[in-house]
Amino acid sequence: MKKIYSVVFLFIALVTASSCKKEFEDKFKNPNQAEHVPPDLIFTGIINEMYEAPFGGSERWGQYTAANYFYYSTNSYDWTGASLDYPTVKNIVKMEEEANRLGGAVAKPYLALAKFLKAYFFVRMSLKVGDLPMTEAIKGAANLKPKYDLQKDIFKQAMSWLEESNNDLNSLIAAGNTELRGDFYLKNSLPAWQKVVNSFHLRTLLQLSKKVDDADLQLKQQFSAIVSNPTKYPLMQSMADNLQYVYNESANKYPNNKDNLGNDALRFNMAATYLNTLSSLHDPRAYMVAEPAWGIAKENNYVLTDFRNFVGANSGEDQGVMLDKVQKGMYSLIGRYRYYSGYTAENTFIISYPELCFNLAEGINRGWAVGDAESWYKKGIQASMGFYGVKDGNNVVYFAKKEGKAGEYDSFTISFSFENDYYSQAAVKYAGNSMAGLNQILTQKYLAFFRNSGFEAYNQYRRTGVPAFLTGPGTLNSGRIPLRFQYPALDRTTNGDQLNIALQRQYQGVDDINMAPWIVK
Template identity: 25%
Template sequence: MKNKKLYILAILAIAFTSCNKELDEVNINPNAPEIPQADYLLTGAIKNTSDTYWGTTNNLNSSLLFAQHWAKVQYTEEDRFIYSNSSFTALWSTGYAQSIAGLNKIVELADAQGNPNYKGVALVLRSWVFLLLTDAYGDVPYTQAGKIKQFVTPVYDKQKDVYYGILADLKSAQTALDPASGAPVISGDIMYGGNITHWKEFANSLRLRIALRIADKEPAKSQAVIDEIKAEGGNYINSNAFNAQLVYQVSPQQNPVAASFETRNDYRISKTIVDKLFALKDPRLPIYASKTENVTPQVYVGIPNGSTNSEASAIGLANSSKPGAYFLNPLAPAVILSYAELLFDRAEAAARGFTTENAADLYNQAIRASFDQYGISGNVVDDYINQAAVKYDPTNYKKSIGEQKWIALFGQGLEAWTEQRRLDYPQLTASVNTVLNGKIPVRFIYPGSEQSLNGQNYKNAVSSQGADLLTTKLWFDAF
């Protein structure tokens, strides 16, 4: 009887193995490649990250409010800084699970296939993703990130180490990228169409951005990075035509801002920036803001940030300005790094003594580049720059550059918020209705899932960096 049972079990085991093999064969999709393709991964990484960067959770519903570019006219809880640990998950989950994981795979494929241009592009994009993450959260997984087979629970690296690591990656990218004839080409590039020269310029522009990000804490490192770029003979973005950006298509591939306004109507331009643009007679106002639906004396009316629902409702939907038509266009680009920003960065590098360039001249060029980005030229630009309130002040370069850069970065919530924290200009005020005792958020709080899925490393990060609160200043934010 015992032998009979063993015989039956053996037959069942063979049948089960055979069945599994047949199911494995049936479940193979004949139309899907067995090995991921770098071009598809590249397209996906650019699109997914740009959507997240420009989209609702990290832009409209948070950083644009913190930078006081936009405000809420309905459901104003976020504009009063009422958030939970489930409020800031999109940047984290997309950044790690999709963008970084996909870009790591491109690096792996590029090494295996001998295509350094794919590797260089992937390193540039991955550096940008890590920059977004650390600028927002502070200490984040970096060295072990996206390596799920090796590190299920990755450690958090200190923000300083993340910045240094990104700078090293960008230097490696610069070496890998080869625009020479005969170098392996790439496809799937929906930003620069495979133009490797422009990727090299973008890489250097990111290096300069990060060099300034750490300048108040590590000026010697900032100087070394800028000197390194110069010694390499590297170029930066040199025209609005070559801005690092994703130009969107028609629905369903439209700009996330346009997609949001198809179904909701709770965002308006902030009174803070409307007042500033009026005070400076800034011709970008009708581009940044729409006229009110009802005829109003001011024509463009912003909502005060931090309004209660009843206060915002009293102003009304028809008596307040939506963002301008440019930003509501489905084809509007998601700008990652503009020529105007690059010129402001060069002006600041000169003001800090990192270069021998003329800071005032570069500052004026930056303003002109911002106007040109929106098709504004001629005497109005000269008149604007010659105003006393706009002229470059070498005794307080942070104020001059900070205020004009804040205006130029309109719509780029994460970057505008980060630069305002770093330069401390413009000096923004929180509403009495907000819940942070008069403070504006200076970081995102970690996703709640980290406490349950990566608990010990989360605790270590909090112990090192400070309480997991919106008001805990990050390492780069020196003043």
């Protein structure tokens, strides 16, 4: 009997304690603090993290611009720990949780796009370092020391997510369920997002071009399936479909603007890899983004519209030498009229129509799909030129800074025919589905990546060697362009054992930026 009383007493005590705990929690709930966050609010924050600002490290490492003043920046490739997106991945998982909690039709668009977003961020991270925690990492606190998935498995999972995302979006759009909120890029349009998903899928497949013979990946088959079935896999069709960041004159100003003209405009100049390619092709985009080197124009008595005035610095040049040449007017500065006369300059692409055109041209050139590579190549060039206001049959209006005159510019008007003035050049006219033609496609894609798409220019260089990047004392790293970033220092302290396993598997146990990850071996 005593034992029974003890059990009853214990039961009552537990119930009472539970009741008290609930009463305590109820009394001390903060009525001003939300217990749940709507998925659309989380979605807004996630897609904001897709944006990679111009005028940062990726721009100089892509050899578009160069820093000539050490106090402000350098052009060195002495890379350390990568910046990874795990906080954003955590928010994607949270968005899925909140969408599932709500359930029903309102949840499905976020669940479909969550698959795309996981693919996007894991691909972006893996391209920087190689193997990464993925399978166990997205389980959150269930495993605080997750194992590192193989880079190959990360890409396979990403492509699976992209396929599933497209299928889910097809079903939602067919059913008329397009209820999306929180989207400041594409006006809450699921059809527009579907084009982005499939365009990114093609980019991801091409990232793996060195693995084309891996039967397990089925790269050609996937590429062909997307290109040959536009009903199932709609793609971007014009510049109106771009996933891009749009600036305004208040909170979201372009990184170069008239407020920082005095700090930046003379401390950074154009890089040779980019600008000298434009000038060698007599490409009017040079007029839009750069200023003529006034020292060269004076010395040679060139008119300011002469492409020989548009000269960039070797990114590997010693900064002291570079600065001296800039002050003597021997290198072109960043176009001050375009980038420093206001606050909005130009949109920044994340995934764009010009890139898609060149990706289609590249895939067809490689024999991954049936189609007209030259047509897509030309569309890509014209779309990129049009972005800068250079359009076939129209006059090109060009502004050059007046020497010694603050805020004053000379303007020039130049007639432009795409076929006669540009495409007829042997260096531009498509050389057919050959290696020469492929190099032309890759060169034009690189030109179209100027100031947008994050690390895509570097990723292309690492994958293809096009264009040839320049090195020297200013780039450090013993004259080498690195092949990856190091893992973040936090990985060593929080998950060192698993990191060491991944390093041993990939890089002979050394976190060396000059050792190639699987994707480019």
